[in-house]
Amino acid sequence: MRSVGKMFAALACTLAATAALAGDEAAGDAELDALFDTGAAKPAEKSITPDAGIGLRLKGYAELGGAYTVAEPEHWSKLRARLEVGASGQAAAGFKWKVSGRADGDAAYAVERDYYPSPVRDDQRSDFSLRETYIDFGAGDWEFRLGRQHVVWGEMVGFFFADVVSARDMREFFLPEFESLRIPQWAARGEYYAGDTHFELLWVPSPGFDDVGKPGADFFPWPMIPAGTHVHERKPSGSIENGNWGLRVSHLVNGWDLSALYYDSLDVSPTLYRVAGAGGMPGFELRHDRIRQAGVTMSKDLGQFVIKGEAVYTRGRSFLTDDPAAAYGLKASPATDYAFGVDIPLEDVWRFNVQYFGRVLHDRAPGMIEERSAQGMTFQVVRTLGNAFEFEFLAASSLNRRDYMLRPKLVWKIAPEWRAQFGADWFEGRPTGLLGRFDDRDRVYVEVRRWF
Numbered sequence: 001m002r003s004v005g006k007m008f009a010a011l012a013c014t015l016a017a018t019a020a021l022a023g024d025e026a027a028g029d030a031e032l033d034a035l036f037d038t039g040a041a042k043p044a045e046k047s048i049t050p051d052a053g054i055g056l057r058l059k060g061y062a063e064l065g066g067a068y069t070v071a072e073p074e075h076w077s078k079l080r081a082r083l084e085v086g087a088s089g090q091a092a093a094g095f096k097w098k099v100s101g102r103a104d105g106d107a108a109y110a111v112e113r114d115y116y117p118s119p120v121r122d123d124q125r126s127d128f129s130l131r132e133t134y135i136d137f138g139a140g141d142w143e144f145r146l147g148r149q150h151v152v153w154g155e156m157v158g159f160f161f162a163d164v165v166s167a168r169d170m171r172e173f174f175l176p177e178f179e180s181l182r183i184p185q186w187a188a189r190g191e192y193y194a195g196d197t198h199f200e201l202l203w204v205p206s207p208g209f210d211d212v213g214k215p216g217a218d219f220f221p222w223p224m225i226p227a228g229t230h231v232h233e234r235k236p237s238g239s240i241e242n243g244n245w246g247l248r249v250s251h252l253v254n255g256w257d258l259s260a261l262y263y264d265s266l267d268v269s270p271t272l273y274r275v276a277g278a279g280g281m282p283g284f285e286l287r288h289d290r291i292r293q294a295g296v297t298m299s300k301d302l303g304q305f306v307i308k309g310e311a312v313y314t315r316g317r318s319f320l321t322d323d324p325a326a327a328y329g330l331k332a333s334p335a336t337d338y339a340f341g342v343d344i345p346l347e348d349v350w351r352f353n354v355q356y357f358g359r360v361l362h363d364r365a366p367g368m369i370e371e372r373s374a375q376g377m378t379f380q381v382v383r384t385l386g387n388a389f390e391f392e393f394l395a396a397s398s399l400n401r402r403d404y405m406l407r408p409k410l411v412w413k414i415a416p417e418w419r420a421q422f423g424a425d426w427f428e429g430r431p432t433g434l435l436g437r438f439d440d441r442d443r444v445y446v447e448v449r450r451w452f
Helices: 004-022 118-124
Strands: 046-051 054-069 075-090 096-106 126-130 133-139 142-149 171-174 185-194 197-206 232-234 244-253 256-266 271-276 282-287 290-301 306-315 318-320 330-332 335-346 350-361 373-385 389-398 404-415 418-428 443-451
Touching: 271 330
Parallel strands: 232 282
Antiparallel strands: 046 054, 054 075, 054 443, 075 096, 096 126, 096 133, 133 142, 142 185, 185 197, 197 244, 244 256, 256 290, 271 282, 290 306, 306 335, 318 330, 335 350, 350 373, 373 389, 389 404, 404 418, 418 443
């Protein structure tokens, strides 16, 4: 392992710098969510009401974040300024609407020009994206949402299991808050409520896909591809036959919140194809294959604790293999991904979460890089420290490949509109593991956010 002292010395310097920046503002009481999906309570939205019954609400946040990779070679991996602004309101006819957008600028890719290849710098130094932008309206017992929106079908800590609709910005792996990591989809969604039963129909005519970055980026999913290698991503055309559709049914039974889902889609996660490159050399291409997924979720509040579970069966996905006879270096196998967890709050100051998760490849063939059955666990603890501070720690580990991730974090609730957080992300393990592949990406970070 690399020097723990060196890692936390850098973190201490970052803490001091940010404390000086933040000043001595009064601490607020806004509650923060868990480590991977932190959503601090926001201040009241500003409302402009030009006519009775019609409101215009403005809200958003500004954020400064820095991350320094302490593994060799040391470098700045984030010096980002972010602004997200949204407006929402209600039209006289009863339509509700929302428009929002986000702009990023990251100076790390100017400071570290000698470390990052130009495709990575071009991809990550600036970004603008349209966030949730939609209209809501009702028709009889149905409620409809049309436009760019988040569709969240799962809610486990740290990873996506039943949350099959969301596209994600994976350029920082699963490290950002899910609120920031999710990419909205252009979709038409209808919901129908009948007592304790909820029906949901979804059509995504023009799907969005995960943003995985470029070879040489800190969290590119296939680190064995040399930095600077050109990897073409073949995105399907926008024709209607390339759309996604799905349905979900939820029902409340004796306090159990149960749901079943089906989703027919182009995979939001790209599959790496080995293809012929220039001059007959090996090349790579990212493709989005059509997959079909069926799943179930469940949760129940038992008073002293809450239990949750999710499982999704997928057909149509292929996996990397070392078999030289395999076309494109891939072999297909149906797979089941599952997770079970428990949340335990104690004395209003402690919160514990434990999860067991895994994947089973039902038709695994010899040579496949993934095991037939792989399992892992996560452990999270959150401790409130007075009104101003909250300490969080998350550990995630594979039980097969002995790779793991450690994430300590301190959240400072400076005021109701201000929050600062300081932490570290530490990876260890084999380069073929989900977490071990980022073994040389250990970092410390700081973020300061102001809501308005």
